[in-house]
Amino acid sequence: MDFVDVVVAVGVIGLLLRGLLRRGFTSGSVLLALVFGGLGLWRGLGPGPGWLVWPAVALVAVTVIEFVAAGIMGSRLPRLPMTEVKAQLLADSRSADGRRQLTLAVAPGGAVMMFGVWPDRASRDAVMPGGGCPVCLVEEVTAELAGPDTEALAGYRRDRAAGTNRLVVLTRRDDDGWDAALEPVQGSPKPFRTAGCPVHG
Ligand SMILES: [Zn+2]
Structure with a gap:
């Protein structure tokens, strides 16, 4: 086994474990998984060790299945403008x-x-943004209910900037004010990468 095979094997097995243990893919990790899957197949079927074919096939299969499943789930969710979702949440x-x-x-x-x-x-509901930024929605609803100076909002922004996604838990008090707290997300902690948002880029 030469150096290239060691690198490819580590990459293929590492990405496979990551894909199995931690759900949620970004387009970057899909591309990386397919590149390493392809390299694994090339080395396994060609000049490298034959066993490399199996984790490479598994990696490609897991990646494609997860990607298609995420696409089906996403396309089944209702699409609503974020302004409309915000208005509904605040009114309720x-x-x-x-x-x-x-x-x-x-x-x-x-x-x-x-x-x-x-x-x-x-x-439990979910919507896909049909216009507007979902991160702005979370921050704006938190600021409207719990106040723009709530510690949870600062923490949400700080953690997101550091690469860790959070849940914001808003709880209504007896005086109808709201408290905000952060909780860890289940699944991939990677934050959504926004595009074309004036606030989040
Ligand atoms: Zn935004």
């Missing part, structure tokens, strides 16, 4: 029989995840 959160708790997050693919608790029910 300020009405007497509205949500008592609202958990907001932006998934790595850009969908806005909303978990709401009402006095009589709870529901």
